[in-house]
Amino acid sequence: xxxxxxxxxxxxxxxxxxxxxxxxxxxxxxxxxxxxxxxxxxxxxxxxxxxxxxxxxxxxxxxxxxxxxxxxxxxxxxxxxxxxxxxxxxxxxxxxxxxxxxxxxxxxxxxxxxxxxxxxxxxxxxxxxxxxxxxxxxxxxxxxxxxxxxxxxxxxxxxxxxxxxxxxxxxxxxxxxxxxxxxxxxxxxxxxxxxxxxxxxxxxxxxxxxxxxxxxxxxxxxxxxxxxxxxxxxxxxxxxxxxxxxxxxxxxxxxxxxxxxx
Numbered sequence: 001x002x003x004x005x006x007x008x009x010x011x012x013x014x015x016x017x018x019x020x021x022x023x024x025x026x027x028x029x030x031x032x033x034x035x036x037x038x039x040x041x042x043x044x045x046x047x048x049x050x051x052x053x054x055x056x057x058x059x060x061x062x063x064x065x066x067x068x069x070x071x072x073x074x075x076x077x078x079x080x081x082x083x084x085x086x087x088x089x090x091x092x093x094x095x096x097x098x099x100x101x102x103x104x105x106x107x108x109x110x111x112x113x114x115x116x117x118x119x120x121x122x123x124x125x126x127x128x129x130x131x132x133x134x135x136x137x138x139x140x141x142x143x144x145x146x147x148x149x150x151x152x153x154x155x156x157x158x159x160x161x162x163x164x165x166x167x168x169x170x171x172x173x174x175x176x177x178x179x180x181x182x183x184x185x186x187x188x189x190x191x192x193x194x195x196x197x198x199x200x201x202x203x204x205x206x207x208x209x210x211x212x213x214x215x216x217x218x219x220x221x222x223x224x225x226x227x228x229x230x231x232x233x234x235x236x237x238x239x240x241x242x243x244x245x246x247x248x249x250x251x252x253x254x255x256x257x258x259x260x261x262x
Contacts, residue, residue, distance in 0.1 A: 004242025006031035010088035011079045013066060013123070016043040018192040019142050019232055020092040024059075025051065026233030027240065032088065033058040035079050039065045066093055067115060072122035079127075086127040087134070088240045091120040091164075092142040094194070098201050101155035108156050116160030121167065128175065137180035138240040141168055145186050147251055149259045153202075165251065172249030181248040183239050188255025189217055190227040223256030 005027060015024040016038030028034045028051045036044045036051075041063035051059035062078040065071050079086050096112045124139060131137025145151070147165045150158040165184055172182035189195055196210075199217065203210040218225055235254045238244055253259055 001243060003030045003237060003240075005088075005237065005240065008032045008087040008240075009079070009083040009085055010034045010090065010240070011075070011083070011086045011123075011127070012037065012090040012092065013075070013119075014038050014092045014094065015090075016040045016047060018194055019187060019190060019229060020090070021047060022229035022233035023090050023092070023142070023236040026230070026237040027088065027090075028055055028059055030237055030241075031056070031058070033083055034060075035083055036061045037064050037075055037078070039063065066119035072119045072126065076123060076126040085130050087131065087136060088138045088140070089123060089127050090140050090142065090236065090240070091123065093119065095144070095154070096156040096160065098153045098198065099155050100153055104155050104159075109159055112156035112160035113163060116157070117164050117167070120164060124171070128180070131180045132175060132178040135179040137175075137178075138244075139168070139171075139180065139182045140236060140239050141165075141184045142236070143184040143186045143251065145188050145253060145255050145259050147184065147186055148253070148261065154198075169249055176248050179245075181239075181245065183247060183249070184251040185232070185236050185239060186251050186253045186255065187232055188227060188253065188258040189221060190229055190232050190254070192229060195226065221256045221258045225256065227254060227256055 010027045010032045012020055012024040014020040015036045024034050024036055036048045036059060038044050044061035048059040048061035060082045064075040143161050146154055146158045147161050168182050168184060199213045200210050203213045232254050
């Protein structure tokens, strides 16, 4: 299938590792011009160089921390300067530390919104006018299965990601007639550093080994394994594609069947 991404300009947030890196690699493989971004400048450049060696040389890199006050503005400016604009915006970033709901404070909630909502909202506001003018655009947010089934001990992540999901669903109906789609992709247990950190934190709390925690977690997944980041990236690339133009305002799960609801 031709995904129609050849020459499309894609900004992928937090793409120096984990799910973001998987997405930027999948888009580059489809011929998109990609901007690799993240706080690790050397890692961003290394990924861009690798993509250019393997492909037509359409990858560039930028160092950016979206948690800084002017981070979204600087990242958008870099995308305009390096790509000439943004056709595909992939929202992604680290989540808050594990925490229970009863121990959470309002400052904790504010920090969660500052990390998971503010930078994404500002990037959308910056990139959306161009997409609407060109009558083609893709906005995809990397979320969490906690959006549809809140996860234990991740109260602030559940709060922030659900707030973003509500905003994106509202936005999707407002821009659909302009050729812009807005969706979320919800990972389950994908084999990334983030999941390894969560397993390690659970092991510390429970006085068990990380492998014991991981094995127990895998047993709850019908697929009986953690997902491969490449599998996640492939689904993301499709949702950003031209053939996916009628997929809008939805949350797609890539979780091996972990969430039992429809």
